Amino acid sequence: MSFVLVERPRENVALVTLNRPERMNAMAFDVMVPLKESLEAISNDNSVRAVVLTGAGRGFCSGADQASAGSPPHIDGLTRPSIALRAMEILDDVVLAIRRMHQPMIAAVNGAAIGGGFCLSLAADIRLASPDAYFRAAGINNGLTASELGLSYLLPRAIGSSRAFEIMLSGRDITAEEAERIGLVSRLVPGTDLLDESFALAERIAAFSRPGVELTKRTLWSSLDASSMAQHMNQEGLGQLMIRLMTDNFEEATLARREKRDPVFRDMR
Known part of the structure; x- marks a missing residue:
């Protein structure tokens, strides 16, 4: 068993x-x-x-x-x-x-x-x-x-x-x-x-972006140990920038809202 x-x-x-x-x-x-x-x-x-x-x-x-x-x-x-x-x-x-x-x-x-x-x-x-x-x-x-x-x-x-x-x-x-x-x-x-x-x-x-979800989990947990808000905001910003610059997820989400459909995130460009 x-x-x-x-x-x-x-x-x-x-x-x-x-x-x-x-x-x-x-x-x-x-x-x-x-x-x-x-x-x-x-x-x-x-x-x-x-x-x-x-x-x-x-x-x-x-x-x-x-x-x-x-x-x-x-x-x-x-x-x-x-x-x-x-x-x-x-x-x-x-x-x-x-x-x-x-x-x-x-x-x-x-x-x-x-x-x-x-x-x-x-x-x-x-x-x-x-x-x-x-x-x-x-x-x-x-x-x-x-x-x-x-x-x-x-x-x-x-x-x-x-x-x-x-x-x-x-x-x-x-x-x-x-x-x-x-x-x-x-x-x-x-x-x-x-x-x-x-x-x-x-x-x-x-259904959301894989790196978006994973980074959100990591960032939420790391916030509990952050020594300052400023330090944590820097970490948040780096994660956001990485996905924004390395994927077309933001453009896909915008297009999907315009077309009244669910987005399909490729997590890449």
Whole structure:
């Protein structure tokens, strides 16, 4: 049985499903290792223009598997501290792989997104959620820190520092309704429509210029680390100039509006 399913439900769109529903798609190593490999393969698949990530069953991802996590690969001869470091590196690399993908990723959060699962959803570029979704920074409830896999970096940037501090320190659940209200998710979608809505959004993104979409993703993420507005505006301008000078996309968009049709971007001159 494959714990990570990759499908092509629409043209130019890949669907990645965490497929361990009996454990609410918990982050065992036999799930996370193939997930990282799948994400890297999809990133290099030039026929894929947008990606949707979801979970099978009633959960998105319930975080660390506390019962049957398995062992990370390549640990023969290592002591416990080194094994722990390798294990954390594997999980970190999954979150970073999402960030490094050439394509935008939409997290279709269909249920519980707990601990590391919360982090996976935050690593995605866009989040849609069903009314059954909920989010929890679970580490604090387990006698650990609530900070893991980039959560203390990503959450304040998504919802603001005061809300992030309160949520991470209290360990309480964020309901789907609250998640929409505070901007943690873009919008709520009925559960039966969640994937179709995610695919429709992915198709809309896929219709635009490939370098335009990729540079927009990169620029949005880099804005979170920019040391000044002026520095970031320079980066934005260089990306805009590159596409404007090296493609005829702008001329095609102008012509398409005049002719009342959808543009067809060649991404070249």
